[in-house]
Amino acid sequence: MIVTLTLNPSLDRTIDVDRLVKGTMTRTRSARIDPGGKGVNVSRALLANRVPTVAVVTSGGADGEQLVRLLEGDGIAVHAVPVAGRTRSNVTIVEPDGVVTKLNEPGEPLSRDELGAVADVVLDEAEGASWAVTCGSLPPGVPADIYARLCEFFTSAGVRVAVDASGPALLAAVGAGPHLVKPNREELAEAVGRPVASVGDAVEAARELRERGAGTVLASLGADGAVLVDKDGVTIGTAPVAAPRSTVGAGDALLAGFLAAGADGAPALAEGLAWGAAAVRLPASRMPGPDDIRRDIVRIDARPDLGRSLIA
Ligand SMILES: Nc1ncnc2c1ncn2[C@@H]1O[C@H](COP(=O)(O)OP(=O)(O)OP(=O)(O)O)[C@@H](O)[C@H]1O
Numbered sequence: 500m501i502v503t504l505t506l507n508p509s510l511d512r513t514i515d516v517d518r519l520v521k522g523t524m525t526r527t528r529s530a531r532i533d534p535g536g537k538g539v540n541v542s543r544a545l546l547a548n549r550v551p552t553v554a555v556v557t558s559g560g561a562d563g564e565q566l567v568r569l570l571e572g573d574g575i576a577v578h579a580v581p582v583a584g585r586t587r588s589n590v591t592i593v594e595p596d597g598v599v600t601k602l603n604e605p606g607e608p609l610s611r612d613e614l615g616a617v618a619d620v621v622l623d624e625a626e627g628a629s630w631a632v633t634c635g636s637l638p639p640g641v642p643a644d645i646y647a648r649l650c651e652f653f654t655s656a657g658v659r660v661a662v663d664a665s666g667p668a669l670l671a672a673v674g675a676g677p678h679l680v681k682p683n684r685e686e687l688a689e690a691v692g693r694p695v696a697s698v699g700d701a702v703e704a705a706r707e708l709r710e711r712g713a714g715t716v717l718a719s720l721g722a723d724g725a726v727l728v729d730k731d732g733v734t735i736g737t738a739p740v741a742a743p744r745s746t747v748g749a750g751d752a753l754l755a756g757f758l759a760a761g762a763d764g765a766p767a768l769a770e771g772l773a774w775g776a777a778a779v780r781l782p783a784s785r786m787p788g789p790d791d792i793r794r795d796i797v798r799i800d801a802r803p804d805l806g807r808s809l810i811a
């Protein structure tokens with residue numbers, strides 16, 4: 500069982516337009532709503548591939564109720580903690596060439612009591628679980644060390660912890676010694692305080708996060724694939740997609756595939772890359788199921804070129 504926690508979930512509204520021109524009225528072509536938030540997506544991807552999972556989320560107002568209805572409609576086991584603040588809506592605008600413009604709300608503040616209630620629920624749900632996955636931005640008012648504190652609780656209960664966070668929340672979590680962190684290129688660069696312009700830069704930055712406490716670093720590099728740095732060394736892979744449709748949630752699919760495959764070494768990296776690439780071929784933040792995932796496109800580089808520049 501893999502338990503995910505999303506403190507700041509969203510209704511993801513995806514709008515297709517022919518062309519987005521700032522400052523003009525644009526008629527849209529189509530729109531869809533998906534349950535969103537990083538942990539939510541990890542659970543959606545796991546369930547689509549028949550990996551048992553529970554999604555713990557906060558839920559507030561009519562949009563929170565809709566989020567829970569959508570998740571339950573998809574057959575996801577969801578434990579929603581009611582909160583006073585409205586669940587946010589995040590908007591993605593997609594142009595025909597796959598260019599994505601994303602507008603994420605900050606979310607509404609969580610009180611101390613609400614945070615305590617969520618922590619009780621997720622610690623309870625994680626009892627006996629193989630992984631607890633804590634993901635995404637923190638709502639206003641939530642201390643930046645929340646993932647670090649949860650990590651300590653999970654670890655002492657014998658549950659492995661994966662963290663997908665950014666900024667101070669990622670830095671604090673790394674110091675608490677999680678089994679796995681999944682930064683993207685920007686998060687990695689911010690965490691080490693220097694640009695990540697090449698594959699070698701990503702490897703060095705990932706090594707630094709390991710030195711600071713993370714057990715394994717799975718750094719996602721968009722179209723450049725992903726870098727895995729763990730106790731056994733460095734593994735690098737790619738899974739090219741000729742015509743990406745939407746990259747939203749691709750990092751969540753990568754993480755889900757990596758965990759589903761056992762979170763260890765090249766086989767797990769390859770599975771994660773296959774799931775990430777499959778997500779990119781799907782519209783909006785749809786998560787891939789078995790029929791979408793192609794493992795034949797994955798390449799694990801036996802002799803990686805560390806000097807290779809990353810796509811801008
Ligand atoms: N343009 C692309 N072509 C092929 N694969 C891609 C592309 N973009 C993303 N991917 C795949 O998805 C994975 C995750 O992408 P990325 O690094 O953009 O994650 P992210 O920023 O965490 O995404 P999100 O926050 O939307 O989930 C990559 O490691 C890669 O496997």
Ligand SMILES: O=P(O)(O)OC[C@@]1(O)O[C@H](CO)[C@@H](O)[C@@H]1O
Nearest residue numbers: 535536537589603635636747748
């Ligand atoms: O604002 P955050 O919490 O950083 O990210 C939230 C979000 O962009 O992440 C998911 C894609 O990874 C989307 O479903 C969701 O809208």
